[in-house]
Amino acid sequence: MTKNLLLKIENVSSGYGSTVIVNNFSFEVEKGQVLAITGSNGMGKTTLMKTIMGLIDVRNGTITYKDEDITNSSPDYRSKLGIGYVPQGREIFSALSVEQNIMLPIYTRKKITFNSKDKLEEIYSLFPILKEKRLANGSSLSGGQQQQLAIARALIFDPEIIILDEPAEGIQPSIVSFIGNTLSDLSKNSKKTFIVVEQNISLISQLNSDCILVEKGVFTKKLKSSEINTVEKARDLLSLHN
C-alpha cells in the first residue's frame, strides 16, 4: 500500500434486506485529495457513504483506513479514528442548541490533542452565522445554516477525512458557493481530505476534484479534475441535467 493512501474500498457490496444497492464497488482516496462522487438519485451513493461510516453492514469486500481493516468496526470507532461525516439531509439534533450540536463529537472523546475552545472559535470564524446563533435550537435554523452546522459538527474534532453527502441539496446558490469556497480553502490550507457526494454541477466544478460516476450501485467511470473544471464540461461528461 502506498504511503499516501488513506481510505481503500475494495469490492464492497451492501444494501437493505434482500436488496443489494452497492455492488462490488472499489475506489481509493489519497491523503489531501478531494473526490467527488456523483450519479442520479437512487443509484446508491448515500448507501455507499453509510457503508463507509459503518451505518450499513458490508456484505462483501473490505474497507481499509490507514492500513487498518475497519470493515466490521462500529460507526463510533470509525468516527474516533478520524472520519468526519456530514449526512444527507443534515440530520441536526433538534433538541440541542447550535453549540451543543457542534461540541457533541468532542464530548465523546476521552482524549483530544488540541484545545477544544480554540477549535470552536476557529470553526465559528469559518461559519460566523453559527456563532451568532450558538444558543438557538438546532431546529430553528434555515436549511443553509443547518448545512453549515452539520459541516461544523464534522470539523470540530479535526478529522483527517470528511465525508459529505449532498451538501448542496435544497440550499440556495449563494450558500452553495460559500460552502464550496470553504471546502476548497480547507483542502488547500489544512490539507483535509474530502469525499463529496454531489449532484450539483457547479459545486463539483468549483471543488476542482476528481469525480466518480455511479450508476445502479456500480462504479461507472472516473474523471480527472481537469476534465470537469468548468460547469459546461462537467455537465457534458457527467450527463447530469441540473
Place this chain on the structure above:
Amino acid sequence: MVFLFNIFYQFGDSLAFLLLAAIGLAVIFGMMKIINLAHGEFITVGAYGTVVSGKVFNLPLPIAMAFGVLVTIIFGLILEKFIIRYLYGRPLDSVVATWGISLIVSQSFLVIFGPSYEGLQTPMGNFQLGEFSYSEYRIFLIFSALFLLMLLYYLFMKTSFGTLARATIENPSISSSMGVDVKNIYTATFAIGAGLAGVTGALYAPTMTIVPSIGQAFIVSAFITVVTAGASPFVGLVPAAAFLGTVQTTVTFFYKSTIGLIAILCAVILIIRYLPNGFSGLILKKRSK
C-alpha cells in the same frame, strides 16, 4: 393562617407524591419511550432495599436509603443488559416484557419476604400548628422532590452527558457516526431512571406498609403525571404535577380522597383530549411565539 397552611401542606404532600412517583418514569418513558410497566417494581426494590438493609444490618436510615438506591440501580442495569436493550424503538413489545418483569418481581418478593415486612419508623418528628399536627418528614419529601427535579434538569440539560443522552435518544445512528457509544449511553440513562425510582422507594419506605405490591401505589400516578407533562418531561413535569395536585387537593378537601382520585383521572382524560402534547407542548409552543 392555619387554614392556609393546611391547604399548602395537603397540596405539597400530593405534589411530592406525584413528582416522586413520576421522576424515574420521566426518564425511562418520557425520554427513552420504554413503556415501563415494571416502574412500580423499581420503587418496590428501592423500598425493600432500604427497609431490609436497615433492619438486617441495623444501618442508619440515610445509609439504608443509599443502599436501597444502589440495589435499584444494579437491578436496572441487569434488566437493561438482558432485556430492555432489545426493546428500544419497540414500545408495544416493551409493554409485554416489562409487565412480565413486574409480575415476576412482585411474586418473588412475596415468596422471599412474605405478605408483609416489618416497616421502619418515620424519621423526624411532628410539629403542632393550631389544633393540627404535621409530619416534618412530609415537608422534607416536598423539598426532596423539587431538589431531585432540579438535579435531573441540570444533568440532562447542562452537562455533556446530558447532551450525549438527548442526541442519542433523538437519533441513535447519527449519534454513533459522530463518535457516541450509543449502547453505553442508553445503559447509563436507563440506570439513572431506575436509580430515581429507587430514590422514590427509599424516601417513601419509612412512611408506608412494606408489602410486595408497594410499587403499585405509585404506578398510576407516575404514568398520568408523565403523560400530562408531555413530550419534554423536564419542562412539563412540575406544571403537570402542580395541576394534578391542585385538582386532587381541592376535590379531596370538599369531598373525600376517593373522589379526589376520580377527579384526577377525569382531569387527565381532559388534558389528553385538549392538550395532546401535554403541558410541555403548551409551554414550548408559547415560548416559540
